[in-house]
Amino acid sequence: MNKFEGKTEEEAVLKACEELGIADPKSLNYQVISVKKTLFSSVVTIGIYSINDVIVFADDYIRRCLRALGLEGSTEAKYEDGVIKLNIVCSYNKNVIGRNGDTLRSINELTRSACFNRFGGHYRILLNCDGYKENKYDKFIAIARKYADDVMRTHITVVMDPMTSDERRIIHQALTDYPHIKTQSIGTGHKRHITIQYVE
Secondary structure, rough: EEEEEEOOOOOOHHHHHHHHHHOHHHHOEEEEEEEEEOOOOEEEEEEEOHHHHHHHHHHHHHHHHHHHHHOOOOEEEHHHHEEEEEEEOOHHHHHHHHHHHHHHHHHHHHHHHHHHHHOOOOOOOEEEEEEHHHHHHHHHHHHHHHHHHHHHOOOOOOOOOOOOHHHHHHHHHHHOOOOEEEEEOOOHHHHHHHEEEEEE
């Protein structure tokens, strides 16, 4: 992480943009590291980072999570459509995934929180292990399509079980082209779920 100093945060940002050749300060990813104030002046230090810095940090954090579970593993990372996708490679896949994906989901939440605390930004992070997510997506899509057919026939709204944001996104996409079908995410936190409704 490159560091830049200024009397104010704005001055430090402008210095970083000038040195790094960045035209728009709004496109700069940075975090205020420290603010030192004296009687007559102040010094603000910012740290500049890239999405690759976030990925490296997330990879290291996941390895530490695995070690805390008594496991050894690594991750394969890629940045796609604004999402940091990390696939965990480990011999003990069932232990990493957990019952109904609970352990994998918990590691995902911890990693996202750790990245927020480290870099001060919200990042879309998606963990996978041994194709678990793809299999779950296929299952949810099949169920959602069956529900959509039922809703088209009966006009009765179906309320699905709570899901994670990536699972809901997959269902919204899967039912986009269904005529007379509207999907909507309702609720907050871990209770957020999808309704499948009939519309004229």
